[in-house]
Amino acid sequence: MKHLRIHDQEVFRIVEAEKERIENTIDLIAAENHAPLSILEAQGSAFNLKAAEGYPGRRFHAGCGQADDLENLAVKRGKKLFGADHINVQPHSGTSANLAVYFAVLEPGDRILSMRLSHGGHLSHGDAASITSKCFRFVHYGLDPDTEQLDYDAIAKQTADFKPRMIVAGASAYARLIDYRRLAGIARNVSAYLLVDMAHIAGLVAAGVIPSPVPVSDFVTFTTYKTLMGGRGGVIICKEKYRRQIDRAVFPGSQGTPALNQVAAKAVCFHLAATREFAAVQKRVVANAAAMAEEFKQQGYRLVSGGTDNHLVLVDLRPKGLTGRDAEEVLESTGIIVNRNVIPNDPQPPDRASGIRVGAAAISARGLETSDARRIVGLIDAALSNAGRQEVLKHVASEVAVICRNFPVYSQDDKMMLPSSL
Numbered sequence: 001m002k003h004l005r006i007h008d009q010e011v012f013r014i015v016e017a018e019k020e021r022i023e024n025t026i027d028l029i030a031a032e033n034h035a036p037l038s039i040l041e042a043q044g045s046a047f048n049l050k051a052a053e054g055y056p057g058r059r060f061h062a063g064c065g066q067a068d069d070l071e072n073l074a075v076k077r078g079k080k081l082f083g084a085d086h087i088n089v090q091p092h093s094g095t096s097a098n099l100a101v102y103f104a105v106l107e108p109g110d111r112i113l114s115m116r117l118s119h120g121g122h123l124s125h126g127d128a129a130s131i132t133s134k135c136f137r138f139v140h141y142g143l144d145p146d147t148e149q150l151d152y153d154a155i156a157k158q159t160a161d162f163k164p165r166m167i168v169a170g171a172s173a174y175a176r177l178i179d180y181r182r183l184a185g186i187a188r189n190v191s192a193y194l195l196v197d198m199a200h201i202a203g204l205v206a207a208g209v210i211p212s213p214v215p216v217s218d219f220v221t222f223t224t225y226k227t228l229m230g231g232r233g234g235v236i237i238c239k240e241k242y243r244r245q246i247d248r249a250v251f252p253g254s255q256g257t258p259a260l261n262q263v264a265a266k267a268v269c270f271h272l273a274a275t276r277e278f279a280a281v282q283k284r285v286v287a288n289a290a291a292m293a294e295e296f297k298q299q300g301y302r303l304v305s306g307g308t309d310n311h312l313v314l315v316d317l318r319p320k321g322l323t324g325r326d327a328e329e330v331l332e333s334t335g336i337i338v339n340r341n342v343i344p345n346d347p348q349p350p351d352r353a354s355g356i357r358v359g360a361a362a363i364s365a366r367g368l369e370t371s372d373a374r375r376i377v378g379l380i381d382a383a384l385s386n387a388g389r390q391e392v393l394k395h396v397a398s399e400v401a402v403i404c405r406n407f408p409v410y411s412q413d414d415k416m417m418l419p420s421s422l
């Protein structure tokens with residue numbers, strides 16, 4: 001970043017400090033990951049500035065030859081990777097992708113059934129604070145109070161009563177597999193569309209480590225920056241018959257020119273996600289999450305739904321007498337980065353919360369194996385059980401530093417262009 005260093009010392013220093021933070025902390029935020037430097041290069045490339053409203057071959061600006069080549073390549077790779085009829089790579093984010101799907105096939109005021117935010121859903125699935133709830137009438141399904149898993153009979157009953165025009169599946173804090181086929185059947189009974197938002201799990205799906213929603217869904221949205229290990233951005237997959245509606249809902253419906261730098265990063269992301277090395281990382285993600293779940297249980301923690309099938313665990317801290325916010329702060333002081341998270345029927349308000357969400361994607365990208373994952377849970381427990389004891393927290397921090405040194409995100413050697421694991 002030699003130019004940034006010369007033009008703006010202040011921003012340069014903050015960026016350098018962020019690089020240090022990434023190298024020297026253990027990232028367990030389930031919605032984050034490390035990306036290969038090739039992806040960051042593509043995202044910071046010459047494509048940042050090109051205006052290219054429209055789609056390849058049908059742009060509203062001149063000079064789009066390379067833009068067309070790039071977007072066509074991203075589309076071709078994305079379709080192949082996910083076995084999609086059609087893919088739109090222009091959404092700026094996951095939220096934009098969901099908005100475009102709603103507006104592609106629904107009218108304002110139409111009914112949508114989706115997962116409740118407080119049970120693991122996402123803001124853009126009609127939470128009261130989201131613009132989505134101001135445009136459409138949402139009713140939410142939650143988790144079975146006993147199993148803390150989706151209750152498909154209850155969803156079927158809600159669907160029959162509410163008669164939504166769309167069912168939205170997918171979550172931000174749900175550790176179990178989702179039965180897409182079952183949901184497709186439930187949607188079909190009332191002629192509702194099925195949208196699956198696989199933002200969190202797209203990498204696991206791309207690698208074939210968990211089932212794909214693509215064959216049975218009308219629409220699938222996702223982000224490229226979570227388990228998929230790409231840059232920031234959103235994507236929509238749909239059945240061929242919705243191609244025109246989806247494309248028009250993205251541009252000109254809800255966005256202007258696409259961020260072609262993001263499209264470049266998406267193309268690289270799809271290319272890398274088709275490799276054996278990527279599949280190996282994703283297998284490790286699931287194995288590491290399972291190992292962490294086991295270890296948490298052995299240390300006396302309660303897990304929402306009792307375990308995990310994917311990349312994350314949701315830990316209920318009430319038996320330990322801690323709130324999620326307390327835990328988040330104590331852990332950050334040792335270099336372990338998690339986020340507080342509400343648990344189903346949480347007695348605490350969301351900014352305090354009773355749980356933490358712990359994801360295995362970023363540590364797996366860094367090359368950590370199951371024994372390391374277990375060790376990290378041991379460190380989490382040591383910190384949380386000794387929250388006021390500075391000497392224990394110092395010891396945990398020094399152990400965290402050793403792990404970070406042993407598993408660098410990016411090698412110090414500039415020639416090493418991939419995170420350690422790819």
Ligand SMILES: *Cc1c(COP(=O)(O)O)cnc(C)c1O
Pocket residue numbers: 031093094095096121122124170171172197199200223233234
């Ligand atoms: C992370 C996430 C998104 C993405 O939202 P952004 O707008 O990219 O922040 C969408 N849906 C779900 C379920 C998510 O977990």
